Amino acid sequence: MFSDYKYTVTERFMRYVQIDTQSDPLSKSFPSTEKQKDLGRLLVAELQAIGITDAALDEHGYVYATLPSNTEKKVPVICFCSHMDTSADSSGKDVKPIIHSNYDGGDIVLPEGDTIIKSSVHTYLQERKGDDIITASGTTLLGADDKAGVAEIMDAVNFLINHPEIKHGAVRILFTPDEEVGRGVEKLDMQKLGAQFGYTMDGGERGSLENESFSADGAKIVIKGVSVHPGTAKDKLISAVKIAAEIIDALPKDSLSPETTEDRQGFIHPVRVNGIVEQAEIDFILRDFITSKLDEHAAFLRNIMETVMAKYPQASATLTVTEQYRNMREMLDLHPQVTAYAEEAIRRAGVEPLRMIIRGGTDGSRLSFMGLPCPNIFTGEMALHGKYEYVSVQDMQKAVQTIVHLAQVWEEHS
Structure with a gap:
């Protein structure tokens, strides 16, 4: 032919x-x-x-x-x-x-x-x-x-x-x-x-x-810090940027990431960070072949966020999850x-x-x-x-x- x-x-x-x-x-x-x-x-x-x-x-x-x-x-x-x-x-x-x-x-x-x-x-x-x-x-x-x-x-x-x-x-x-x-x-x-x-x-x-x-969701954490002039910031300033870094650092180092998974293993992956002292945002992608596990990944991420935020009662954070594809x-x-x-x-x-x-x-x-x-x-x-x-x-x-x-x-x- x-x-x-x-x-x-x-x-x-x-x-x-x-x-x-x-x-x-x-x-x-x-x-x-x-x-x-x-x-x-x-x-x-x-x-x-x-x-x-x-x-x-x-x-x-x-x-x-x-x-x-x-x-x-x-x-x-x-x-x-x-x-x-x-x-x-x-x-x-x-x-x-x-x-x-x-x-x-x-x-x-x-x-x-x-x-x-x-x-x-x-x-x-x-x-x-x-x-x-x-x-x-x-x-x-x-x-x-x-x-x-x-x-x-x-x-x-x-x-x-x-x-x-x-x-x-x-x-x-x-x-x-x-x-x-x-x-x-x-x-x-x-x-x-x-x-x-x-x-x-x-x-x-x-x-x-x-x-x-994969089934896929997107997740966004928005952190609101407390901005104070750095010259008078002692015991007042709470940096949303540093909290964002702490949340990312709390993610598992040996699992649940693209660089540590293969085949049908899913992950939580931070793809973008943007912010200043007053507010920072972290964008994540959540991936798994079993759709129901996306809720587990979101809950895991929420637990990390809440554990970190418990140390900063004057700051706040929200997690929003958006469906991408299945x-x-x-x-x-x-x-x-x-x-x-x-x-x-x-x-x-x-x-x-x-x-x-x-x-x-x-x-x-x-x-x-x-x-x-x-x-x-x-x-x-x-x-x-x-x-x-x-x-x-x-x-x-x-x-x-x-x-x-x-x-x-x-x-x-x-």
Whole structure:
């Protein structure tokens, strides 16, 4: 099927990563940065150029498009989704992508920033010996998370349009902003999307299929201290900043943190501290695969806060917990065919499926609870959110094949 196909995924990816789409976790607007729409406009133009007539960018930064059905069968409408934004953890401006052809399996020395991607650290590289590896130049992230997914969906659509002999139902295409700041589907119009089942293309190594994610809450502690001029502060001043530091220091050192947990273990993680003597705030993320344990983590954090605050009766503190997303498996278990069809498609692409869990979340986590059961499929993106990020061209091509096969599988089983 693909033996004579000239993939466009690499060329598309190389274009997309050079557009700065970094989102901003501190922004109150939606999307959090207007520059994300720059990529959205390009994608709309490219979709229209390959024959998708309804491709459009809305005011919130979502790209919606439809690949029409070409079968007489009644096939559920499926959606392929990737996010356009890149992480705020590392610069996404002036990305210079580099292709390292026929990778030799050793360390990759990047030309800028004294950056070396060590194969002994990034061990998946050793499995990709002989592949063509794309990196940034050494001073920025690459943006494979998730522009690899975007490029793969685009190339798969291009393939299906040019191969009408492959039968499929209607396929909805969705590109979202602000996934990296946890708001990717906040303004999504589900009625407008009009899909019954979906797949995010936002996974890592070849063959990976993730149908289980963290459940997630956010927590904020607001501490009110007592501000007094430091020259006359004896026995009067109570620093909210120092109380914040004490609360953080009281967290476990050998458990319940990202750096001390793995697999299905959850954690309490302070991600941001801001304050002055009079008031300080600590933002936390609470994560666990068992949703009920989030309440236990919140209670544990509250106990720490109250124990510390008991030493400062003239100060006060409040803890607020906000739901973020839930483990997608709770919904996907109700629709086992969604994951089963993805496994079948991956196998048809000549790859062994790897059932994996996400120690994090994707747009699919929230989409699954919004009525669109939505597991996550590999893209090849690796070493995310930093200057060591890389992706294999051959992994991206296998992801393109998987999307095509998956559209075909749904049609065959209908």
